[in-house]
Amino acid sequence: MDQPNENDNNNDYGSSSNRRNRSSRSSNETWNPSSWKKAVAKQQPTYEDEAELNNAISTLNRVAPLVFAGEVRSLLEKLARVSLGQGMVLMGGDCAESFKEFHVNHVRDTFRILLQMALVMTYGSSMPVVKIGRMAGQFAKPRSQPNEVVNGVTLPSYRGDSVNAEEFDPKARRNDPQRMVDAYHQSTQTLNILRAFSTGGYADIWRLHAWNLDFVDSTEEGSRYRLLASKVDESLRFMKAIGVDTKRPEFTTVDFYTSHECLLLPYEEALTRQDSITGKWYDCSAHMLWIGERTRNLDGAHLEFIKGIGNPLGVKISDECTPEQLIQTINIMNPTNTPGRLSIIVRMGAEKLRKNLPGLIGAVQKEGKNVVWISDPVHGNTRKTQSGYKTRDFDSVRAELAAFFDVHGEMGSHPGGVHLEMTGENVTECIGGLAEITEDSLKKRYNTACDPRLNGSQALELAFLIAERMRTRSGLPKLDE
Template sequence: MNQPGHLQDWQPDSWQRKPARQQPVYPDPAALRAVLDQLSQLPPLVSSYEIENLKGQLAAAARGERFLLQGGDCSETFADCQSSIIAGKLKVLLQMSLLIVHDARIPVIRVGRFAGQYAKPRSSDTETRNGQTLPVYRGDLVNRPNFDPDDRTPDPELLLRGYERAALTINFIRALIDGGFADLHHPENWTLNFARPGPVADAYQQRVQAVARAIEFMETLTGGAPIPQLQRVDFFTSHEGLHLLYEQALTRQVPRRTGWYNLGTHFPWIGNRTRDPNGAHVEYFRGIRNPIAVKIGPPITEEELVTLCDLLDPGHEPGRLTLITRFGADRVASALPPLVEALQRRGRRVLWVCDPMHGNTETTASGLKTRRFERILQELETTCEILYQAGLPLAGVHFELSGEDVTECLGGACGLTEADLTRAYRSPVDPRLNYEQSLEMALHLARLLQRRPGARGTRVFVGTNPATQPPSVTDKPLVRT
């Protein structure tokens, strides 16, 4: 079918005429072409119907009628394509969404940062150890982490392995969702076997009990008739569209729809390092019909942001463009307001989403990368306040988190210290919130959302005295002055 007028000059490979950052160099071009030919013939991983459904829900989030919860690993590995690990991440996102829906009274869009997050941007093309220089590890989609010439050489066969792992992950999630895993009648399915008792776990269980009473009441009114909306949820996938040859191979036209869709994921995003308006990533992303996101962090100017919006969403399509802010707790108060005002002056409606993780990374004296819970929360609070003062909703959040019992981020109600980090530090790249920290963050987030413009009246939860809740969970003032 014909392309819209502003895309008449666009094709899935037109990005190749632009400068492309963060792309691996393959030593055997013929082998690479053979793999890409195979990829282009394989079945899509997602459908255009799912993509358009997500776009409609994101349009509602931009109006403050829904909320985007996006989370998962900083970088997936092929070894983590295991049922227990996949189910663990799904459980955490379902539990977080239950807390937000119950406390903030807003429908949640659940998007997993997985089933394709196999490539990572790096600050350098090479790494040197003991006098030997090799290509840097760019994620399992490109090469292998071992510091060895064979392992570090980009291997096109890994593109096929990445596609296969993504397909296995998506199929397992769909089977769980369609099989009743997300049924609100059985939230016990979401329990993690290592979950410890404590204030966060108690707060979560109190919400679960309140939801169970509400369901019993509703089904009593309907004479026991099932309520389909309680038995399953929509669930979508996302990843950074970094490796452009891989993304191009999964970009297809579909019957009875105009344009091209990336059918390797529902919701791809452009990273902060590759958002050059004149670069290859923006050129590729401007042509696909998926809802897309851009990470926005320092350094960025108002003019650059306006240009990005004009390139990526010239038609002001509802739900099309999400801006994921990542400035850090110290910078967000000064950096974000001018950007918000610049788009408001031009009548642009986008989804403002906060990634409070990436701008708050630090390195300990022992060399481990970590993030502090209170700094993550501080950036989230400040972003919320800036948007609310502008009359805008916080449309969503973007977290790096794990369904495993990891010790990678400091603080929170679990009280992780630097001495705890080595106990279960498993991330190959960036530190993630663990299960308990993720739920605690959802509790704080729900309270922030209660103050959103146009929010309906909410209660903390039914049947429990809020005064009895631990200060670290519900009584801590969330907006700093």
């Protein structure tokens, strides 16, 4: 596995035309950033003006990368340790980022609740937690139908702000390629904010009491967090008393990475660069990319594209994925069986997970594949209420996460982490939890542009569940004891 190089952030990525003409030193000699065009690309918007599309892609070909090779390789190393049972992953963020809701406070609050969750999980599992945000690029969403019909009017479905707008009118629903450029620029701002918070003192562990959100602070989970924070604070003071320098970077900064679904292939191709040091290709739109359930077909364009980039990868699977399909997918996405390269993100619902996951884990174990197993307990538990709101029942989310840990306990495998659609905002989009959100209260703060998200209190509740399960696996007493 490549080691990070201090010069990685100065790599000569070059323009798109130069990259295409440059001889590739990639180990995959038949792959190039545009080879996906030979396969069928699902879930791609149709653009009415090809010249307009080409102009947007030309702009993206010339922009600076959002992330760099050294950062990507650092994440790969951390995920490699998780795949070997020496860490956990926390992935979280918006279902779909929004142009109009962008604000530094929103980024800060989601980052802050992720810091809280990571602290709880680290303390509970006695393992390092790799922190990855569904942020700075999660602007596109797959759709069940290409069009939406309202009162007899048919318009293109809303596919996320990098494609069109949520309002149901012809102008807003027009698939506009310039929106990919807008998504890039907003991602740049989000990354600047995240880097500032990660390294500028906000993430200093001595500030762990200040990480609590106001609306979380008044909940039972907020009280549990304050108690845990006091224990950690006491430990820090002891370490300082015996001479440990708690002002070192590992105490005052955090490594925070970004990820999103690899969906809009023209966008991803335009931001793919070749590292002049290693010759490898990296998709510089994010540190980690994943493929969704709707686009993971073995002969499809998304798998063709993603297999050639050097980023850590993920693939979401439901109960429709067979053990044979999973092994084939792993062989395509990680043919060298590199630890940390591939994460399997499981979204099935509790009952189907208990039935199907053992066979999938068994197949991976039999073939000796190195993967990170991650639970996505939110995605598979969506329903519509009688009043028309799309929501998720927190009890179902919690049940699927518990089932994930149960199955891994039975199989002797490592439950590598969790992937959540969540926000640090005080939204009322998912029913239940200690926040006691009811169906009647959904309308109070239902702000999502796409699917419902856990709020900070509900997300923190899951972090405590994970911590307790990991302590049980290790034979440690409960957090509150």
